[in-house]
Each structure stands twice: as C-alpha cells, then as structure tokens.
Amino acid sequence: MSKRTSEAARARIAAQREALRKQEQRKRMTTIIAVVVIAVVAVAIGWWSMRQGESEKVTGGLAPVTIQEDGSVVMAKPGVTAPVVDVYEDYQCPACKQLEETSGSTLKNLAAEGKAKVVYHMITIFSDEPAHSNSLRAANAARCVTDGSQYMKFHDLLYQRQPSETETGFSPDDLVKWGKEAGVTAPDFETCVRQQRNVSAHEQYTSTIMSSLKLSGTPTVMLNGQSLDTGTAFVPSALRDAVVKASSKG
C-alpha cells in the first residue's frame, strides 16, 4: 500500500517535472521571439527616424550672396524673388547651430537651384553675460565682411566654432584668425572686428526685428512671412517639401 502510493507519487512528480520543463522551454522560446520582433521593430523605427534627421550635402556652388544695407544677407539666384525663406539666427544660440548643421545645406541647395530666395537675419537675443557679448562680437565681425561668398564661409565657421553659452568666447583674436581662414579680404577687417564698429548698427537691427516680428526665439524660419514649425525647419526633407510647394504655387 505505502509502496504503491510512493510509486504513484514519484510518477506524479516526474510528470510534473516534465510539464514544468516543457513550460520553461516554451517560455524561453516565446521570450526570444518577442525580443527579436521588438528588436526588428526598433531598428525599423530608428532607421525612419535617422532618415528624418538626415542632412543634404551642398552639391554645387552657392547662389550669389549679397549683403544688404541693413546687414541682412540675401542668397538667391539672379531673378529669383520668391518664395522667400527668412532665417532669424543668433551666432551664440545653440539651437541655431543645430539648425545650420541640420538644414543649412538644404537652404543653400534650394537657393542654388533657384527654388527660393534665402535671407539671413542675424540678431542677438541673449541678455545674460557672457552670451550677450559673445553674440555681439560675432555679429559685429560678420558685418565687417563685405563680400558675399566670404560672408557665408565666415558665417558657417562661426557656427562650427560656437562657444558654450556660459563661457566667454568669440574673442577678437579668434574672430580675426577665423576671418583669414574664411578668406576675408576686406582691408580693414581686423580693425573693424577689434573696434566693434558695427555693434550699434547690429543692436538697432535686432530691436527693429524684435519689435516688428515678435519672434518667440531663435532660430525662426519663415516661409513667405509664415513662421515654420520646428518639426519642418529641423527636418530637411520636410523643409524642402514646404519650400518647393510654396514655389510651385507662386
């Protein structure tokens, strides 16, 4: 009697163990499959997201760049007057640097293709030091450049070497050196940079822009006077689509 019971018990235990093992195995398989599926989906979403952030390459040369009386800078093929893409930037603003890195090449290409007239408006939005003075020094130096294509090179260089908002940067020495690197030929460039000749003109321009446009911050990109949301401005393909659509309409 007791023997039979223990045999039955043993059999039951063995069966239970087997069931347990099977269950564990199934569990492991399910987990592995789930993880693989998740990984595939993650890669797919990640790939799509990478595409959204992909920048264009500047393929050809730039469209002619002309420096306006008020300090704004126009980049457009001759005769192209619309659509107008206005870019409001501060040399010290990190998000502007990000915009330049992400969508700067798209704007250059659109202008070179004759699909847009791009206008850069450099302003100073910072009121705290040292960012405020950094921004003023950089903007002043850029205004010392008199040739359009040299201006764009200097502009791009300033963004590449943007200092931290919390450190003093854009020193006159650096600005003079970088100007030479960008091939600036204006004879009084160095004195202009060191004497900060254009600061008051720049400050005046900033206050004109701020009072007339009520910008919420920099960078602001406007297409025919309409502010583009950041989801368009910072997504090169979306920015291109928006501009091309506006140009075909006009």
Added chain:
Amino acid sequence: MVQLASGTSVSERLQTAKPALSWVTTAARLVLAGVLIVAGAMKIGAPALSVQAVRAYQLLPDGLATAFGYGLPVLEIILGLLLVVGLLTRPVAAVGGVLMAMFIVGIASAWARGLRIDCGCFGGDGSLAAGQDPNYFWELLRDIGLFACAAWTVIRPPGRLALDSALGLTGPPEAGEEDAPSEGLHEARSEAPSEARSEARSAARSEGASGSPSGGEDVRR
C-alpha cells in the same frame, strides 16, 4: 535594489490573494505607456531637435548627446507599446523606471545649475520661448509620479490584460494546483517579516559601512 527585490518575492505570492491590485498595475502600466508613447511620438519626427534638447542639459559629451537624442524617442515608443500590451512587463517597466530616474536627475541638475531650459520631454529643442520661465518643479513631480508607476509595475507585474499572462510568461508555475494558494499565503506570512528584518539589517549594514566597498557589494548581492 534590495527593497525592490524583497518586495517582489513577497508580492508575487500575494498576487493571487489580491486580484484588485493587479488592476492597479494595469493602470500604472497604461499611464506610463501613454506618456512614453506621446513623448516619443512628439520627438521622433524631428531627431535633430531631440538631439538639441539633450544638448541643452549640457550633461553629455556631443557624441553621446547625439546618440541619446536619436535613440530616446525610439526607446520611449517601444517601451510604451510593450507596456500597453503587457509584454515582458517587468524588464520593460524596469527600463522605464531607469529612464524616469535619469530624467529626474537631469532636470534636477539643470535646476541646480541654474540653467534656463525646457525639459524637452515632449519635443522642442529645449529652449524656452521668449518670456517663458522654466517649469522644473512640475516636470520633476510628473517624472516622480511616472517613476512610481514604473516601480509599482516592476513590483507587481504584469497586471490584468497582459500578453505576459496570455503567453504564460509570468512567474514560476505553481507546483501542485490544489494546495498552492494556502501554501503560498502561509509562506508569505511567515517570510514577509523575516525578509523585512533582513532588509533592515542590510540597510543598517550599508549605512554603517558606507565608504567600505565590501559593505556596498554585500548589499547589492
């Protein structure tokens, strides 16, 4: 660590006894999932902005900030979807909890350093609009609440309406259906206090031996 681990084993045994609490897990899962999905979806379309929002914290070196900016929205969406369906609930909630802890640390550090930024939690480039003030307190409170949701889900996974249960991925199988509940309860009753005691002991030890590496390791183990 210790708290979570010991809380877990106790709660797992109690789970059958208090089914209402598993609905709480479902709710916690869904709240966390909803926020993660919305936050990820609002960021993923413009990864350059997301990178900028990470940089605004001035905590990570450039390369890492870029990776984080691109990776975070994807991670948020994946975690959110998994929490909705309740698949691999515990590890997913654990990752979600770690994420929330990182956000809490990041925002608190931005606040402490006197930065004036937007948390960038739901898109944007991390900069405040003109005339806008930082909102650190509410951002922190929200993330602490979400951390609590994650912690609860880690302690009591997977809740009702979870794929984990449907696929049989939950907990070790109960041996001997007939007498499992009473045994489980008995175990829980007898073990909970002893575990609480050991927890207190190890906490005391780690406090006493703070600075001694062996003490710290002991607790972790």
